[in-house]
Each structure stands twice: as C-alpha cells, then as structure tokens.
Amino acid sequence: MTRPRRALALLPTPLQRLPALEALLGSGPLYLKRDDLIGFGVAGNKARALEFLLGDALAGRADVLVTAGSPGSNFVAAAALAARVCGLDCDVLVSGPHPARPPVTLRLAEQAGARMRYTGADREELDELVDKHAARLREQGRTPYGIPRGGTTPVGALGFAHAAAELTAQVTSAGIDDPVVVLPTGSGASLAGLLAGRAAIGATWRPYGVSVSRPLPQIRAEVLGLARRCAQLTASPAPAEGDVHIVDPPFGGAAPGGFGHITHRDRRDALLALRCEGLLLDSTYGVKAFGAVLALVGAGERAPIVLWHTGGMPGALSLLTSPAGPP
Numbered sequence: 001m002t003r004p005r006r007a008l009a010l011l012p013t014p015l016q017r018l019p020a021l022e023a024l025l026g027s028g029p030l031y032l033k034r035d036d037l038i039g040f041g042v043a044g045n046k047a048r049a050l051e052f053l054l055g056d057a058l059a060g061r062a063d064v065l066v067t068a069g070s071p072g073s074n075f076v077a078a079a080a081l082a083a084r085v086c087g088l089d090c091d092v093l094v095s096g097p098h099p100a101r102p103p104v105t106l107r108l109a110e111q112a113g114a115r116m117r118y119t120g121a122d123r124e125e126l127d128e129l130v131d132k133h134a135a136r137l138r139e140q141g142r143t144p145y146g147i148p149r150g151g152t153t154p155v156g157a158l159g160f161a162h163a164a165a166e167l168t169a170q171v172t173s174a175g176i177d178d179p180v181v182v183l184p185t186g187s188g189a190s191l192a193g194l195l196a197g198r199a200a201i202g203a204t205w206r207p208y209g210v211s212v213s214r215p216l217p218q219i220r221a222e223v224l225g226l227a228r229r230c231a232q233l234t235a236s237p238a239p240a241e242g243d244v245h246i247v248d249p250p251f252g253g254a255a256p257g258g259f260g261h262i263t264h265r266d267r268r269d270a271l272l273a274l275r276c277e278g279l280l281l282d283s284t285y286g287v288k289a290f291g292a293v294l295a296l297v298g299a300g301e302r303a304p305i306v307l308w309h310t311g312g313m314p315g316a317l318s319l320l321t322s323p324a325g326p327p
Contacts, residue, residue, distance in 0.1 A: 003158055003233060004055035006086055009047040010039030015170040015306070020276050027297040029176065029304040032279070033167060036311045041108070043078035044311015045190055048159030049151035050082040056155050057145035058086060066134045067147040068093035068119075068126035072284070074312050075150050077105045080114035088145075090114040091137075093130060095123045104314040123149070150187035157193035157230035164197025171205060171306070178204050179304035182293050184285035185209035185246060188219055190310070192226035195243050199227075200236035205306075209246035210292045212285055220244050249288040250295040262319060269294065270319050282312030283319040 014037060018030040035045040043050065057065060065083040069076040069092070076092050083090035092109055098118040099106070110116060119129055127148040134144040147153070171179055185191045191209040198207060211219045223246065228238045262283045270287045273279040281287040286309060293307050 003052055003155065004059040005051050006054040006058060006082075008040045008043070008051050008054070008082060008085070010037075012166045012170065013038055015167070015174065018277050021273075024276055025294070025297050027305075028302040029179075030293070030297075031176070031179070031304065031306045032277075033181075033306055033308045036280070036309045036313065038311065041078060041081045042074070042311065042313045043081065044074060044313070045160075045308070046075045046078040046151065046311070047082075048163055049156035049189060049193075050078060050159070052155050052158040053079075053145075053147055053151055053153070054082050054086050054088075057088065060143070060145065062088060062143050062145035064089040064091060064137060064142050064144045065147065066091045066093070066130050066137065066144050067149075067151075068095070068130050069149050070095050070123050071099055072103050072105055072315065073149070074105060074314070076114075077108040077112070077314075079147060079151070080109035080112040083114070084112045091133060091144075092116050093121075093126055093133060094118050095121055095126055103318075108314075148187075150189055152187040152189040152226065154226065154229040154233050157189045157196060157226055158233065160190045160193025161197035161200065161230055161234065161236075162193075164194050164203060165201055167306070168198075168201060168203045168205070171304075176304045176306075178206065179306045180206045180208050180296065180301065181306045181308065182208045182210060182289050182296070183308040184289040184310055185211050185219060185223070186213050186285065188214075188223040188226055190308075191246070192223045193230055195223070195227040195239040196230040196234075196236065199231060199239040199243065200234065206303075207243070207245060208292070208296075209244075210249055210289045211246050212249065212288050216246060216248060220246055247292065250291045265291065266319065270316075279309070280313060280316035281309075281319070282315030284315055285310050285312055286316065287319065 040047040134146040
C-alpha cells in the first residue's frame with residue numbers, strides 16, 4: 001500500500017567511509033550515513049519522517065500543523081519549516097517557560113512563521129497538549145494535523161522504513177557484509193521505522209539503538225510496538241522482539257545528567273570526530289551514538305560499523321562552545 005509522501009529531502013544521503021578514524025582506532029571498517037547532508041534546512045533525519053507526515057496532512061486537507069517539543073528540539077524547527085513550504089500554518093507547543101534567550105531552534109521555527117506557545121509544562125505532557133490544542137482548533141473550524149514529539153507515529157516511522165532499503169542498497173553496492181548499524185534513539189520513531197523496513201526486505205545488517213532519553217525497558221517496548229504498527233501500514237512482516245537491540249550510552253544510563261546533558265567525555269569525543277574526520281556531532285544524539293561506536297570498537301567488535309548521523313547541526317555547534325558537565 002502506497003502512502004502519501006511530500007518530497008523534502010535529497011535522497012539517498014551519502015554513505016561515507018572514515019579511514020582516518022579507522023587508522024587511529026585500529027578498528028574494522030567504519031562508515032557514516034550522512035543524514036546531516038539531507039538538504040532540507042537543518043532538519044537532518046527529521047526530514048524523512050516529515051515527508052510522510054506532511055504527505056498525510058495534505059492528503060487529509062489539513063490547514064494547520066500542531067506539534068511540540070523542548071526549546072532545543074530540532075524536530076520543532078524542521079516541522080515548522082516543512083509546514084511553511086507546504087502552505088500550512090503551524091502551532092508549536094514548547095515545554096517550560098518562555099526562555100530569556102530562545103535557542104536557535106526556536107528562532108528558526110519563528111522565522112518559518114510558526115506560532116509559538118510556551119506551555120510551562122514538562123516534556124512528557126506535551127503530546128496530550130497537542131491533542132487538546134488540535135481539538136480546540138477543530139472547534140474553531142480549522143483542520144489541524146497533530147504530530148507528537150519527534151514525529152513518533154507509525155506514519156512518521158515510514159521515513160526510516162524506506163531508509164532501510166536505501167541503506168541496504170548502499171551497503172550491498174559497496175560490498176559491506178552485515179554491518180552493525182548504530183542509531184541514536186530518542187522517541188524511538190527512527191529506530192522503529194528502521195526495524196520495520198529491515199523486516200520487510202529481509203536485510204541482515206544488525207541495528208543497534210543508543211537510548212538518549214528513556215530507560216531501556218520503556219524504550220524497547222515503545223520501539224517494538226511502534227515498529228509493528230508501522231509494518232501494518234505497508235502490510236509487511238512484523239519485526240520480532242529479538243530484532244530490538246538498544247543500549248544505554250557508554251559510561252552511564254540513558255542521558256546521564258539529563259536529556260541533552262553535555263559531559264567532558266562528550267566534548268572529548270566531539271573533538272575527536274571533528275579533528276579526525278571533520279565531523280560535527282550534536283550533544284543530544286550524535287555524540288552519544290559516536291561514544292557507543294567507540295565502546296564497540298574498544299570491546300573488540302571487528303564487523304563493519306555504520307554510524308547514522310542524524311544531523312542536529314545547531315546542537316553540534318553549541319557543543320563545542322558551551323560548558324561541559326562532569327565526565
């Protein structure tokens with residue numbers, strides 16, 4: 001079954017080998033899947049989900065997008081821009097109070113024309129607030145399309161279900177045998193889609209999620225449930241429970257010190273990626289997943305490893321200039 005899709009991204013994104021990092025670490029083959037080069041604003045991998053979410057919204061004749069996130073959310077900025085490009089209004093619900101100095105992500109959303117609503121609520125309350133705000137808009141005669149934090153719906157997961165086939169074609173063409181695919185995992189939509197797409201085509205590479213915000217039992221259950229609902233949309237085989245492999249970031253539980261917390265180790269790893277391969281990694285997702293790659297290599301993993309670079313350029317720049325917490 002074909003789902004509505006509104007093209008936003010430049011696909012496929014490159015698969016790049018990292019020879020300097022291999023030589024430094026004495027590792028097996030290392031690769032980077034460059035969703036930071038996806039070509040839609042600074043949306044990174046969020047553009048993949050938004051192609052299907054906006055396609056669904058437009059097919060339903062929506063006239064306003066409603067979404068939410070924390071002040072530093074890359075998804076909020078990307079969704080606001082996608083709404084603008086597609087001719088929709090956009091209401092953004094932001095956790096916490098109005099910041100004295102809004103981060104670049106919120107400024108980008110504002111420049112895209114989004115109406116910002118500072119809720120004072122915790123991040124965990126935002127999805128319910130999206131539903132309530134959308135209901136109020138319907139009462140006013142609007143046709144809203146609500147999107148939870150991070151685009152975490154079966155429709156949003158379709159972006160990475162398609163990305164699974166994209167990656168499989170690239171690793172096959174390059175002669176890369178059964179790599180370990182490391183993907184940072186927040187809300188879980190990207191990993192869920194990747195698992196659904198992998199099951200649909202029978203790929204043999206090994207997905208390896210790195211939880212950056214949620215306890216492992218919770219995120220495993222959420223990812224598996226979402227992956228199975230995503231598979232239902234395309235009448236594909238459902239991923240098995242054994243397909244879901246998620247770990248905490250090295251040297252601490254999920255998001256040690258809090259979601260997006262920067263440690264001295266993060267700063268060190270980010271500088272290693274920058275100076276060795278010219279890469280920019282954000283503190284919330286990229287550097288945590290990169291740390292997991294370093295830990296895998298340190299533990300003796302010799303199979304090829306593909307690190308999925310999800311983007312997060314505003315956060316990547318701030319990581320190198322903001323104060324760090326404990327190592």
